[in-house]
Amino acid sequence: NVLTIPKNDPIAFTFFTGYMAMLASSVFFFAERSSVDGKWKLSLLVSALITGIAAVHYYYMRDYYLATGENPTALRYIDWTLTVPLMCVEFYLLTKAAGAKLNLLWKLILASVWMLVTGYIGEAFTDGSSSHSFIWGALSTLGYIYILYTAWFGEVAQLAKSSQNATVEKGVRTLAWFVLVGWAIYPIGYMCMPGGWLNTAFGWESSNVDLFYNIADAINKIGFGLVVYGIAVNSKSATA
Amino acid sequence: NVLTIPKNDPIAFTFFTGYMAMLASSVFFFAERSSVDGKWKLSLLVSALITGIAAVHYYYMRDYYLATGENPTALRYIDWTLTVPLMCVEFYLLTKAAGAKLNLLWKLILASVWMLVTGYIGEAFTDGSSSHSFIWGALSTLGYIYILYTAWFGEVAQLAKSSQNATVEKGVRTLAWFVLVGWAIYPIGYMCMPGGWLNTAFGWESSNVDLFYNIADAINKIGFGLVVYGIAVNSKSATA
Ligand SMILES: CC1=C(/C=C/C(C)=C/C=C/C(C)=C/C=O)C(C)(C)CCC1
Ligand SMILES: CC1=C(/C=C/C(C)=C/C=C/C(C)=C/C=O)C(C)(C)CCC1
Numbered sequence: 057n058v059l060t061i062p063k064n065d066p067i068a069f070t071f072f073t074g075y076m077a078m079l080a081s082s083v084f085f086f087a088e089r090s091s092v093d094g095k096w097k098l099s100l101l102v103s104a105l106i107t108g109i110a111a112v113h114y115y116y117m118r119d120y121y122l123a124t125g126e127n128p129t130a131l132r133y134i135d136w137t138l139t140v141p142l143m144c145v146e147f148y149l150l151t152k153a154a155g156a157k158l159n160l161l162w163k164l165i166l167a168s169v170w171m172l173v174t175g176y177i178g179e180a181f182t183d184g185s186s187s188h189s190f191i192w193g194a195l196s197t198l199g200y201i202y203i204l205y206t207a208w209f210g211e212v213a214q215l216a217k218s219s220q221n222a223t224v225e226k227g228v229r230t231l232a233w234f235v236l237v238g239w240a241i242y243p244i245g246y247m248c249m250p251g252g253w254l255n256t257a258f259g260w261e262s263s264n265v266d267l268f269y270n271i272a273d274a275i276n277k278i279g280f281g282l283v284v285y286g287i288a289v290n291s292k293s294a295t296a
Numbered sequence: 297n298v299l300t301i302p303k304n305d306p307i308a309f310t311f312f313t314g315y316m317a318m319l320a321s322s323v324f325f326f327a328e329r330s331s332v333d334g335k336w337k338l339s340l341l342v343s344a345l346i347t348g349i350a351a352v353h354y355y356y357m358r359d360y361y362l363a364t365g366e367n368p369t370a371l372r373y374i375d376w377t378l379t380v381p382l383m384c385v386e387f388y389l390l391t392k393a394a395g396a397k398l399n400l401l402w403k404l405i406l407a408s409v410w411m412l413v414t415g416y417i418g419e420a421f422t423d424g425s426s427s428h429s430f431i432w433g434a435l436s437t438l439g440y441i442y443i444l445y446t447a448w449f450g451e452v453a454q455l456a457k458s459s460q461n462a463t464v465e466k467g468v469r470t471l472a473w474f475v476l477v478g479w480a481i482y483p484i485g486y487m488c489m490p491g492g493w494l495n496t497a498f499g500w501e502s503s504n505v506d507l508f509y510n511i512a513d514a515i516n517k518i519g520f521g522l523v524v525y526g527i528a529v530n531s532k533s534a535t536a
Pocket of ligand 2: 346376379380383411412414415416418432433434436437440479480482483486513516517
């Protein structure tokens, strides 16, 4: 009854690496809070919470996967239900100094809830048909596109531009790249599920759903946090 | 023997999200204590304790529910026995600067103990009859109304008004809204139990008791804490 990671199972491998990386990142962001200016402490705390929450969920997902060999769909979406809104909080905090209203935060959170609820229906309640996977995936993508638009051209982008702070502007642009490239890995994973396009057209196995999700989570959760950390460190030296 | 969350069980879902959200909130309130003015540190600590206590109870309730599929009634009321009085402490701390006496705190605590003891009898010792559920529910509601009255029109409201501090006044008003709307979700859950009005009249299943309690707990415990946090942050910038 000891923790055994099969040597040839990349999914188990990434569950474990993911768990450890999230935990370490959380410790890192907590510890570095004391090294940044007061106004950045809150952002770093949110970064630490995102990776910390993920660490707990990865702990359970890893064990679930090792014991059953199945995708821990419910745990995955429970994690996202908490961490994606917290990423919206990061956007809000970065643009707050430039005048962001709570209203912006609520719109972003609403879009993510839409994206996740429809995605969950698509994934958890699938009958294995292509139409189920396609319809709910498309509905979910609407929420994703809303966030993408807001980050690149909408309120977030405009506020960052008007912030008159080159570090914040560059940082928000980097986060927008994460949303465009890093977040796009999730729908790829989704399409590996039974009935999904990559599954039916190319025979990608449904166990790959979690491989993509694990890779994407590591990139986005830790990467997002590091970008925010970079902003905090650089804008400190800029004013010092 | 691994943690398994059924995909189609919203109660299990909310038990787990609730657990994680309480834990994260507790970490948040603890960490942010260092960023608020000295006079608010105590309030933030109480917020952290409320969500921290809840996190531990949710950990056990979640496992109990997953293992038995039953409502963890005893654990639920154990949690409330500690967290509801602590919420009364929050009201007391907010109005203390305006002259609240310990006496106010005791009256609020007494009313909550009354509300919880009668509610527990109604729920734990039910014979499934409508009369049992109704009588004890009505008795419990008297305690609830007392707290509601105090927050809206009684001592708490009057002290907040006389505090001459717009942030505190607005904050206490927001908390009063929580007591009116957020706390009202609990009796809805109660009435889903066997013999409860929503159960007998509309056939709402008794498993929904915990669904409502979980949603209400997340709103009230975390929301209450965030309102207090907002007061602390805003009244800081107002005086600075
Ligand atoms: C578009 C789309 C999806 C997008 C998911 C995303 C974008 C998830 C992002 C998660 C993050 C950023 C977590 C980090 O904490 C789903 C739901 C797979 C369903 C298919 C369509
Ligand atoms: C009125 C009423 C009830 C009220 C319960 C309340 C209001 C509980 C509040 C709990 C909180 C705020 C916990 C947060 O930490 C009961 C007992 C269900 C019994 C039925 C009548």
